[in-house]
Amino acid sequence: MPISEDQMTKMQAKRKKILEQAILLFSEHGYNDTTIAKVAKASGVSFGSVFTYFPTKDDLFHQAVMEPLEEISKLLLDFDENASNPLEELEEMVTMHIKIFSEVNKYLRLVVQVIGQYTRFENQFKELDQFHNTFREKIQILVKNGQTKNQLKQLDTHFTVTSYTSLLIGLRVNLADEPDEEYWLKFVPSAMQIFGPMDT
Amino acid sequence: MPISEDQMTKMQAKRKKILEQAILLFSEHGYNDTTIAKVAKASGVSFGSVFTYFPTKDDLFHQAVMEPLEEISKLLLDFDENASNPLEELEEMVTMHIKIFSEVNKYLRLVVQVIGQYTRFENQFKELDQFHNTFREKIQILVKNGQTKNQLKQLDTHFTVTSYTSLLIGLRVNLADEPDEEYWLKFVPSAMQIFGPMDT
DNA sequence: GAATAAAGATTGATTAATCAATCAGTTGTA
DNA sequence: TACAACTGATTGATTAATCAATCTTTATTC
Numbered sequence: 001m002p003i004s005e006d007q008m009t010k011m012q013a014k015r016k017k018i019l020e021q022a023i024l025l026f027s028e029h030g031y032n033d034t035t036i037a038k039v040a041k042a043s044g045v046s047f048g049s050v051f052t053y054f055p056t057k058d059d060l061f062h063q064a065v066m067e068p069l070e071e072i073s074k075l076l077l078d079f080d081e082n083a084s085n086p087l088e089e090l091e092e093m094v095t096m097h098i099k100i101f102s103e104v105n106k107y108l109r110l111v112v113q114v115i116g117q118y119t120r121f122e123n124q125f126k127e128l129d130q131f132h133n134t135f136r137e138k139i140q141i142l143v144k145n146g147q148t149k150n151q152l153k154q155l156d157t158h159f160t161v162t163s164y165t166s167l168l169i170g171l172r173v174n175l176a177d178e179p180d181e182e183y184w185l186k187f188v189p190s191a192m193q194i195f196g197p198m199d200t
Numbered sequence: 201m202p203i204s205e206d207q208m209t210k211m212q213a214k215r216k217k218i219l220e221q222a223i224l225l226f227s228e229h230g231y232n233d234t235t236i237a238k239v240a241k242a243s244g245v246s247f248g249s250v251f252t253y254f255p256t257k258d259d260l261f262h263q264a265v266m267e268p269l270e271e272i273s274k275l276l277l278d279f280d281e282n283a284s285n286p287l288e289e290l291e292e293m294v295t296m297h298i299k300i301f302s303e304v305n306k307y308l309r310l311v312v313q314v315i316g317q318y319t320r321f322e323n324q325f326k327e328l329d330q331f332h333n334t335f336r337e338k339i340q341i342l343v344k345n346g347q348t349k350n351q352l353k354q355l356d357t358h359f360t361v362t363s364y365t366s367l368l369i370g371l372r373v374n375l376a377d378e379p380d381e382e383y384w385l386k387f388v389p390s391a392m393q394i395f396g397p398m399d400t
Numbered sequence: 401g402a403a404t405a406a407a408g409a410t411t412g413a414t415t416a417a418t419c420a421a422t423c424a425g426t427t428g429t430a
Numbered sequence: 431t432a433c434a435a436c437t438g439a440t441t442g443a444t445t446a447a448t449c450a451a452t453c454t455t456t457a458t459t460c
Contacts, residue, residue: 015427022406028319032232046437072241082218112316115373116309120229155389167363170370173315174362189355190363193393207455235445246411257446427436
């Protein structure tokens with residue numbers, strides 16, 4: 001007997017709620033201090049139900065790290081690396097990235113945990129690292145275009161772009177308790193400096 | 201019967217060995233996955249002996265985070281904020297900081313864990329945060345002096361310096377598996393850009 | 401310098417608590 | 431009625447901390 005569409009929707013919602021609460025708890029208390037019982041309580045389902053949706057705790061963690069990545073990577077890659085005015089596009093991109101990093105607090109702190117213990121969370125790290133490479137490559141093209149048009153100084157693009165992504169993740173670590181987007185946006189000029197803009 | 205100086209030295213060495221191994225294990229596997237049994241085995245002492253030197257596991261973790269801070273903070277603060285040539289001093293300082301961050305891998309990854317979960321490791325975080333403020337204040341003086349002498353652009357020093365420390369910690373997160381000091385030194389120009397040097 | 405005693409360091413088996421995962425029984429739905 | 435989801439008590443494994451017994455070191459005595 002196949003379950004109804006209504007039932008499917010309900011179950012999807014339940015799964016989503018469990019995963020949401022898991023992300024919050026994992027990011028704040030880490031893997032071991034986040035017990036299945038706590039996740040169940042926070043998401044309003046029974047202990048056993050968590051295992052209906054996620055076969056093991058490891059799997060729950062894996063999904064907590066992986067599932068939000070798709071949406072966030074789309075947001076982070078949403079700029080035109082071949083824009084006619086690379087410097088202008090770069091500034092828009094940086095502003096957008098800073099906004100995203102200021103908003104997505106909990107999930108990014110989970111990401112920091114995974115990267116910080118890449119031997120422990122090897123599988124998740126590999127996927128995050130792969131996105132990091134894609135991310136940097138796309139920004140590098142924009143930076144190279146800016147250099148060709150003499151809008152940016154002739155700095156090594158690999159080190160420039162890696163510095164930029166390091167600044168983003170470093171800000172997320174340092175400004176853990178700072179939720180104010182306006183404050184975050186004041187870091188845009190500093191971030192732009194890394195790319196060596198030609199004007200003052 | 202008081203113990204001899206020789207005995208004292210031996211015990212200090214034993215304590216140091218336990219703490220060293222604890223730092224390595226905590227930084228790589230986190231608090232919960234680092235068991236007292238593992239620390240004991242890694243440092244070549246019995247399970248019970250760990251408790252002779254550290255009353256609880258919490259205390260061992262606390263000391264693992266706190267004790268290296270004194271030495272490292274000395275290294276990081278070893279620059280002259282009132283140097284006659286601020287830009288030159290700044291470049292020397294940045295080079296030194298990058299070197300330190302490239303060398304002190306394991307401990308700094310432990311620091312990232314504490315900052316990343318500041319609600320969980322509240323006490324340790326407070327002390328690290330205090331150092332962070334001292335660190336930034338001293339760099340700010342140097343940057344202001346550089347701006348006064350027109351060696352640096354008139355950027356907001358608070359956001360500039362916070363960006364700089366974020367870049368350092370972000371590099372440590374991103375370059376986890378990169379031990380080569382020469383590679384790290386190639387980030388010096390990017391880091392310098394943040395301060396807005398006037399020459400090219 | 402050998403014998404003895406006392407202090408304190410060392411050891412690992414034991415204890416008590418925690419938690420992931422299971423599973424048998426129950427509830428809800430088509 | 432039949433099937434699937436739901437539930438939470440139970441199980442087995444893990445681990446921080448304790449503690450009684452053992453070993454090592456040092457001071458004292460003859």
